[in-house]
Amino acid sequence: MGNVPDSMLKKLTQNYDIEHANINQIIAKKRNMLMKMENAAIDISPWQKQYTNIDKLDRRIMTTLIDSKSTNETGVTRQHITVNYKFVGQLIE
Numbered sequence: 001m002g003n004v005p006d007s008m009l010k011k012l013t014q015n016y017d018i019e020h021a022n023i024n025q026i027i028a029k030k031r032n033m034l035m036k037m038e039n040a041a042i043d044i045s046p047w048q049k050q051y052t053n054i055d056k057l058d059r060r061i062m063t064t065l066i067d068s069k070s071t072n073e074t075g076v077t078r079q080h081i082t083v084n085y086k087f088v089g090q091l092i093e
Helices: 006-040 045-051 059-065
Strands: 066-073 079-085
Touching: 045 059, 059 066
Parallel strands: none
Antiparallel strands: 066 079
16 A cells, blocks of 8 residues: 555544534534423323313313314315314324
């Protein structure tokens, strides 16, 4: 083989150090985002037990589970209703 000139080795080392520092910054940002998401997460297990088997849908249950709704009337007999559930969003068929 051969020897790598000192100038080339120095440049490669500098490039490696810069790349390593950039990757460490990205990892730190991702960890911070993950920590924020974990802290913002809500335990829904009590809701699962209470609202898994609903016998009768009433106003109290609707206001508890639904964040918002919108309607789009396309005719006299048809309308499109979009429901955004709390902690879930829209459920797509």
